[in-house]
Amino acid sequence: MSPADTEPRQDGTARGRPRSEAVERAIIEGVMKLLEDGVPLAELSIERIARTAGVGKATIYRRWSGKEELFVDVMRAAEPPDPQLPGTSMRDDLVVLLEALRRRGLAGRTSAILHNVHAQMKSSPNLWAAYHDTVILPRRRLGLDVLRRGRENGELRADVDLELLNDIVVGPVLVRTLMRPDADLPDDLAERVVDTLLQGLRPVNG
Amino acid sequence: MSPADTEPRQDGTARGRPRSEAVERAIIEGVMKLLEDGVPLAELSIERIARTAGVGKATIYRRWSGKEELFVDVMRAAEPPDPQLPGTSMRDDLVVLLEALRRRGLAGRTSAILHNVHAQMKSSPNLWAAYHDTVILPRRRLGLDVLRRGRENGELRADVDLELLNDIVVGPVLVRTLMRPDADLPDDLAERVVDTLLQGLRPVNG
Missing domain, CATH: 1.10.357.10 (Tetracycline Repressor, domain 2)
Structure with a gap:
């Protein structure tokens, strides 16, 4: 023991x-x-x-x-533990959160539990709801807390819906890890997503 | 007949x-x-x-x-047909694409085929690959074409990775439709996602 x-x-x-x-x-x-x-x-x-x-x-x-x-x-x-946030800025915290999600996605590609069972679970509404409440929801709360701090310290525009923004931040990594098993998960994915979102898509002089 | x-x-x-x-x-x-x-x-x-x-x-x-x-x-x-794009701007085309995805998500909440069977399919690598090639890939190509036109006509920054950007655009809607069956899918979701992405997350005077 x-x-x-x-x-x-x-x-x-x-x-x-x-x-x-x-x-x-x-x-x-x-x-x-x-x-x-x-x-x-x-x-x-x-x-x-x-x-x-x-x-x-x-x-x-x-x-x-x-x-x-x-x-x-x-x-x-089977899930990896939640990451420790550096707390230095919203940007850095978001990068760490997304990097954890990327690693979770890489692990899911070789783990039958994190891949197949995850998919099977979705066929059972009760099981999925329980998984959602114990695994997904706490992760979402972590992301929302980071965004809320960013809004308070002026890193984030005040007029965005934090719930929607959370989905915008995690969306691309989840699409690549859960929906496209052959998608590229490069080392700098988390940074690129966060910095692209912060900067916006319009040309700088547009 | x-x-x-x-x-x-x-x-x-x-x-x-x-x-x-x-x-x-x-x-x-x-x-x-x-x-x-x-x-x-x-x-x-x-x-x-x-x-x-x-x-x-x-x-x-x-x-x-x-x-x-x-x-x-x-x-x-079982999948709805791909939407007709207005072609007036990258922004408008993206909104129409995302709106189609939102409606697909709403349909999936009441259709056993689009929900349960979709989940069961993911347990079969061959079936999932075939579904990916015939349903998901053509939709991705449509989104990439819109982004490419936006980059050519100056609506989009020239330095972004279009593949990644496509996942950034569809990610939040897919998260809400496929992963969070109880998530809100409001009428203006497509517009809000696209406009938030175009504008970026930093404060305007930041």
């Missing part, structure tokens, strides 16, 4: 004995392995997951209400 | 007798009905499709090499 087992959970609460954390991780890693091996989400039963993780079904049901709740935890565990 | 049956195919070639077009459409509409009824793509056999369309399996195999080729034609038939 590693020292991490005795640390509190990410949400700040401590649940059960340390041993329980190790079991939880074994179950989540068991599901990850099955998914990476190409087992479709729809074919993953609690029974199969229990067998893979070497635990009883009751052990799983004590922690998760069912497959969907477990899958959301698996997806969350 | 409607007069449209005797018209040449969209790709400009005429194939078979008019009757053959009607059969083709009956098969495609049969698949659409099954998909709209919620039958998963993976469960659609040529046999079931033939039964639904009231034709023999051989009739289907004479027209398509298999399920995947047929599905791509079904997806293409």
Whole structure:
């Protein structure tokens, strides 16, 4: 058992004995392995997951209400952590956020979980909604906070809709990572997107 | 049989007798009905499709090499046609292109084919590649042509990467339509995106 087992959970609460954390991780890693091996989400039963993780079904049901709740935890565990923002300017923070998204996209090209399972999940409205609330929404909030600070410190025009602007900022990187698996994700993509958006598309003397 | 049956195919070639077009459409509409009824793509056999369309399996195999080729034609038939561009300015053409994408997104919220099947397709690399080549790529080319004309007539800065700019333009609308099923798609979304991009994000006196 590693020292991490005795640390509190990410949400700040401590649940059960340390041993329980190790079991939880074994179950989540068991599901990850099955998914990476190409087992479709729809074919993953609690029974199969229990067998893979070497635990009883009751052990799983004590922690998760069912497959969907477990899958959301698996997806969350597969996602890279949110980046640390430098806080030096809105421009720099946006570049760091987009760079994290670009790296997430690169990882998604080689990870069955981040690619196929992501796509399968969209067919299940409940699962997608849970994923949205636990993974996508916190990321969106991070972006909105950066834009809000930019508007307050004068880096950003005061008349733009921050929600729309957030979609404008992340849109091109998401299009390239999620919709066009063969699209170029060059090292300087984040910087180029942010600087193009800041400058605008009109000719300088236009 | 409607007069449209005797018209040449969209790709400009005429194939078979008019009757053959009607059969083709009956098969495609049969698949659409099954998909709209919620039958998963993976469960659609040529046999079931033939039964639904009231034709023999051989009739289907004479027209398509298999399920995947047929599905791509079904997806293409489900997609709205590309919009007519006004050609008055790059700005106006971009607004019309984005407005078509917004409407496609609204349609996708009530169409099982444009939503669920789209998601299922992404799990099949071959199918996704074929869909990409026949539906997404021509749309991208249309957008790139508009941007190229804008660069030539001075509406657009000369130093931007058109491929990247295309993703910047369509990104926010695709994020709202494909990734956030509950996101707002207001009537003026296309105009707001294009005008925000043209103007840039910096304060006017910044």
